Amino acid sequence: METIQETSMANTIFEKMAVIFNAAIEAKLPIAIWRSPNSNTFNTVIQTTKSDNIWLNSIEDVMKQEGFIFAPFNTDSRKIICISSELAYEITESTCTHNATSSVAREFHKTLDFSSLKNSIKYHFPNKGQEKHHSTYKETFINNVKNGIKNINEGSLTKIVPSKTKSIQLRSDFDPLNTFHNLSSSYSNAFISLISIPEIGTWMGATPEILIQVNQNHIFKTVALAGTQLYTGQKLGDVSWKQKEIEEQALVSRYIINRFKKIRLREFDEYGPKTIKAGNLLHLKTSFEVDMKETERPDLPQKMLELLHPTSAVCGMPREEALKFLNNNEKHDRKYFSGFLGPINVQDNSSLFVNLRCMELLEGQAILYAGAGVTEDSDPESEWNETEQKCNTLLNYLQTNLD
Numbered sequence: 001m002e003t004i005q006e007t008s009m010a011n012t013i014f015e016k017m018a019v020i021f022n023a024a025i026e027a028k029l030p031i032a033i034w035r036s037p038n039s040n041t042f043n044t045v046i047q048t049t050k051s052d053n054i055w056l057n058s059i060e061d062v063m064k065q066e067g068f069i070f071a072p073f074n075t076d077s078r079k080i081i082c083i084s085s086e087l088a089y090e091i092t093e094s095t096c097t098h099n100a101t102s103s104v105a106r107e108f109h110k111t112l113d114f115s116s117l118k119n120s121i122k123y124h125f126p127n128k129g130q131e132k133h134h135s136t137y138k139e140t141f142i143n144n145v146k147n148g149i150k151n152i153n154e155g156s157l158t159k160i161v162p163s164k165t166k167s168i169q170l171r172s173d174f175d176p177l178n179t180f181h182n183l184s185s186s187y188s189n190a191f192i193s194l195i196s197i198p199e200i201g202t203w204m205g206a207t208p209e210i211l212i213q214v215n216q217n218h219i220f221k222t223v224a225l226a227g228t229q230l231y232t233g234q235k236l237g238d239v240s241w242k243q244k245e246i247e248e249q250a251l252v253s254r255y256i257i258n259r260f261k262k263i264r265l266r267e268f269d270e271y272g273p274k275t276i277k278a279g280n281l282l283h284l285k286t287s288f289e290v291d292m293k294e295t296e297r298p299d300l301p302q303k304m305l306e307l308l309h310p311t312s313a314v315c316g317m318p319r320e321e322a323l324k325f326l327n328n329n330e331k332h333d334r335k336y337f338s339g340f341l342g343p344i345n346v347q348d349n350s351s352l353f354v355n356l357r358c359m360e361l362l363e364g365q366a367i368l369y370a371g372a373g374v375t376e377d378s379d380p381e382s383e384w385n386e387t388e389q390k391c392n393t394l395l396n397y398l399q400t401n402l403d
């Protein structure tokens with residue numbers, strides 16, 4: 001049975017979210033909070049039935065779920081998670097509605113006390129990985145870029161996206177919801193998320209990149225997002241791009257079109273490329289849309305998810321060779337960085353985003369992740385600087401929380 005209840009409260013959005021977040025953490029339950037691009041509504045799902053499994057068997061099961069998907073870069077490792085929407089909240093400045101589909105969820109909701117306001121300084125930690133994590137050495141990253149260029153020149157790769165980690169000390173009173181609040185106020189067109197799962201850990205991010213989206217009119221959407229430069233206040237229409245970035249982004253567009261061809265889909269609309277702003281950065285973006293009804297392709301989102309992930313924007317081309325290169329050369333585990341995340345069949349919304357501009361929150365420490373697309377024209381030093389700028393998307397909002 002479904003319960004929908006409207007509660008009008010004087011609390012701010014973040015006070016309401018803090019009550020819900022703290023209750024989930026205290027009860028050792030998985031929780032995801034997100035704000036979709038250009039929206040003022042915040043959504044939350046909590047899986048309240050502890051005995052229920054959060055793991056999916058394979059990527060093939062993603063689109064039939066009802067809940068929040070959290071998938072790693074390497075989906076072969078069977079680490080794809082779905083936090084069920086058994087208890088879902090939709091929060092705006094003036095309302096907080098909930099939908100509970102089990103008695104456990106209803107009971108849990110009744111225990112929430114919106115009159116007691118606290119900070120959210122506790123969150124779930126992973127089982128492993130509590131040992132001190134060190135940032136990727138610049139030399140290691142630069143070597144990977146050089147090695148990537150060598151493989152491109154030799155013909156085994158067309159594009160490669162090496163990544164790095166950056167470890168930051170957090171203050172002991174670091175409050176993830178506070179940072180989540182700052183990110184959502186500043187990055188209106190990003191997908192902002194905070195996921196906290198017992199034994200897996202806590203991740204936060206502000207990603208600009210849609211992987212798969214289906215709207216109420218059955219329009220399927222994906223994007224080719226690549227090419228990066230610093231935003232310095234210029235008008236988006238006046239921004240110019242170098243040949244290297246234009247080609248790098250065109251490769252991602254071609255990758256998507258080739259995937260459509262593979263399933264013999266010819267009827268798609270293509271918009272762009274155009275310049276978009278993602279926080280402190282600018283990218284080139286081409287959008288692709290397909291009318292699933294007209295083309296009679298109800299299974300398109302699932303098929304395309306399997307064909308696209310990991311895209312050439314975060315992995316490289318050809319995909320298998322690029323994956324091999326990254327597995328052999330990257331010294332860190334990407335974990336959920338450059339995986340995908342988002343709601344599937346939650347309040348009529350199915351949107352998966354690429355997990356970029358994200359960080360893993362450990363005790364007193366945040367690990368930021370960033371990568372950069374390398375082509376034959378890449379300059380290793382510039383690629384390193386690009387990853388630093390990508391880390392700044394989150395770091396700019398962490399400054400007051402650093403030791």
Ligand SMILES: C=C(O[C@@H]1C=C(C(=O)O)C=C[C@H]1O)C(=O)O
Nearest residue numbers: 226227228313356370371372373
């Ligand atoms: C890999 C990242 O971003 C991707 C790579 C880009 C590039 O190489 O220019 C741009 C946008 C994203 O598709 C990241 O943010 O870590």
